[in-house]
Amino acid sequence: MKQLIESGRFSLEEIRERVARIHRLALARSPYLKTGNFTRIHSSDLQLLFDLYDQSFFEGEMRAALGNSPLRFRISRRMTSAGGHTVRFTPRGGHGTTKYEIAVASTLLFQAFADDSHRTISSCGHVCHDRLEALQRIMEHELVHLIENLVWSSSSCSAPRFRSIARRFFGHTESTHQLITPKERAFVQFQVHRGAKVRFRVDGREYQGIVNRVTKRATVLVRDEEGQLYSDGHRYAKYYVPFNLLRVIREK
Ligand SMILES: [Zn+2]
Structure with a gap:
């Protein structure tokens, strides 16, 4: 495998053809991926893509190099x-088999190409036209x-x-994706960002607080005498609030 990886090279045209063929075959074979902008995905889809790539680009050498080492696929929502x-995963003391796991973030895929997307999506230096392309x-x-x-x-x-490997085999010119993270979406759609002053309602009561963290939801700190003591000398209670329930209070 080392030799193939060190010397292999595909033209951009060859890469385009192979990648498009994998896109077609994945949609034809997966019981979950129905269209390019699929709304369901299963870890078996990652296995399917792995096998298609192994055949199209590596002559089955990835599977061969794995030997008896288990390779697990996981869809991560977090x-x-x-x-x-x-x-x-390497075994302690060198006994037992090495294991591998590939995880893919479903939240990022599902946020990309959503109806309310506000910009073009690119990844590894290529514009992606649908979720399956981004997943690829x-x-x-x-x-x-x-x-x-x-190998190493x-x-x-x-x-x-x-x-070098990513460029020669897949034409990647960058190592990063520009998928839309929840943080970006929170800011663009709801103007929610760290430090923003916000209000929201829970069980008919209105609260005001400061956004302390932005992940899939916003962590909002609300002044509360019963709450936890923070470094500014005040006590706060923590709320995890979906972005669409927050109203940003603009300072005058
Ligand atoms: Zn990486």
Whole structure:
């Protein structure tokens, strides 16, 4: 496999054809991915993509290099900034088998190409036209991590070796995605950002507070004598509030 990875190279035209074929085959074979902008996804879809990429780009050598090492696929709803994540689990003391896991962030995919999307989506230096294309870019990136782990036992997407493999096999010119994170969406659609003064209602009561953190929801700190003591000397209670329930209070 090392030789294939070090010397392999595809033209942009070849990459386009193979990637488009994988897009077609994934939609034809997956019971979950019905259209390019699928609304359901299952970890078996990642397995399906893995096999299609292994055949189209690596002559089945990824599977062969894995040997008996298990490779698990996972859809993560909690990852909100990275598009994917590849982990290598090494056994303690060198006994037992190494295991691998590839996780993909479904929140980012589902927010991309939503009806209310406000901008073009690109990933790894390519504009993506639907969710499946964005998922393919994420998978391609994670496959390079897996390959580096298999061949060299370590991987870094900011290092030259990674960039070279990603460029020669998949035409990637960047290591990052520009998928829409919940943080960006919160800001663009609802003007919610860290430090914003907001009000919201819970069970008919109105509260005012400060946004302390933005993930899938906003963490809002509300002054509360019973609450936890913070470094500013005040006590606050914490609320996790969906963005659409927050009203930003503008300072005059
Ligand atoms: Zn990476």
